[in-house]
Amino acid sequence: MAIDEKREGLLLCGLVLLAALLWYVIFGMPDFGNFWVKISISAASLAILSLLVMGGEREKSFEFKMRYLWLGIGSALLLYLLFAVGDWVMKSLFPELAPHEIASVYGRKEGTSPWVIAALLLLVTGPSEEIFWRGFLQRLLTRKVGPMTGLVLATVIYAGVHIWTLNLSLILAAFTAGLVWGWIYLTERSLVPVIISHSIWSATIFVFLPLQ
Numbered sequence: 001m002a003i004d005e006k007r008e009g010l011l012l013c014g015l016v017l018l019a020a021l022l023w024y025v026i027f028g029m030p031d032f033g034n035f036w037v038k039i040s041i042s043a044a045s046l047a048i049l050s051l052l053v054m055g056g057e058r059e060k061s062f063e064f065k066m067r068y069l070w071l072g073i074g075s076a077l078l079l080y081l082l083f084a085v086g087d088w089v090m091k092s093l094f095p096e097l098a099p100h101e102i103a104s105v106y107g108r109k110e111g112t113s114p115w116v117i118a119a120l121l122l123l124v125t126g127p128s129e130e131i132f133w134r135g136f137l138q139r140l141l142t143r144k145v146g147p148m149t150g151l152v153l154a155t156v157i158y159a160g161v162h163i164w165t166l167n168l169s170l171i172l173a174a175f176t177a178g179l180v181w182g183w184i185y186l187t188e189r190s191l192v193p194v195i196i197s198h199s200i201w202s203a204t205i206f207v208f209l210p211l212q
Contacts, residue, residue: 011053012140019046019132020161028164035108040120043128050136061135061191068188072196075184079177079201080209086176087211090169101169106212118207126199133158133178134185134194142186151182158182177201 022042025032032038051058091099109117133154142150159175181194205211 008140008144012137015046015049015132015136016157022046023161024164026164027162034112036112036117036120040124040128043125043132046136047128047131050132054135057135057139060189063190064192065190068190068193069196071184071188071193073200075180075193075197076200076204079180079197080204082176083173083205084211086173097168101167102212104167105170106206106210109206114207118203121203121206122199126202127195130181130185130191130195130198134181135191138182138185147186151179151186155179155182 019042022038022045026035026038026042054061087102090102137157138150138154140150141153144150145153155175155178158178159171162171162174165171177198181198184197185191185194
């Protein structure tokens with residue numbers, strides 16, 4: 001289902017507001033439902049809506065090239081190393097605040113099997129978030145305001161919806177990772193490398209090799 005130019009702006013605003021609302025339910029209402037169920041359903045719903053309106057862009061967005069595999073894995077590794085350094089810097093600069101913020105992020109693992117979390121990060125939330133944030137939001141913003149402005153705006157919005165966490169470390173993490181994935185998407189015009197990168201990075205930093 002392709003959309004015309006006149007409806008793009010309204011659709012863009014509507015889905016961004018929906019994403020902000022969903023992220024509020026995910027992070028701002030911790031007592032309402034299971035965190036992993038909420039984020040999986042929310043991300044998947046946004047991805048499905050994005051795919052429905054992408055029209056002819058869908059096939060091009062999922063074109064696979066072997067170098068995308070290595071780009072995805074390599075960027076995930078570099079992001080992990082960058083966050084390891086960032087973790088050390090934050091704990092050094094804010095010795096009282098940073099450890100508490102980071103512990104609150106990893107505290108979301110409690111009560112759910114790490115294998116279930118890893119599967120959701122690899123197969124649901126990672127791919128779904130990239131389809132929406134880069135494949136829908138950044139693509140439309142780039143078309144409307146230009147490549148670099150679109151990249152920056154999409155990254156700011158992506159980080160901005162994490163404000164409901166009230167966690168500076170997590171907001172900065174979202175901005176940093178979003179900027180990297182946004183740049184890869186901007187240069188490659190494919191969702192494949194960013195889906196691989198996001199999925200591997202999130203599962204690694206949260207389950208396989210946590211920084212705590």
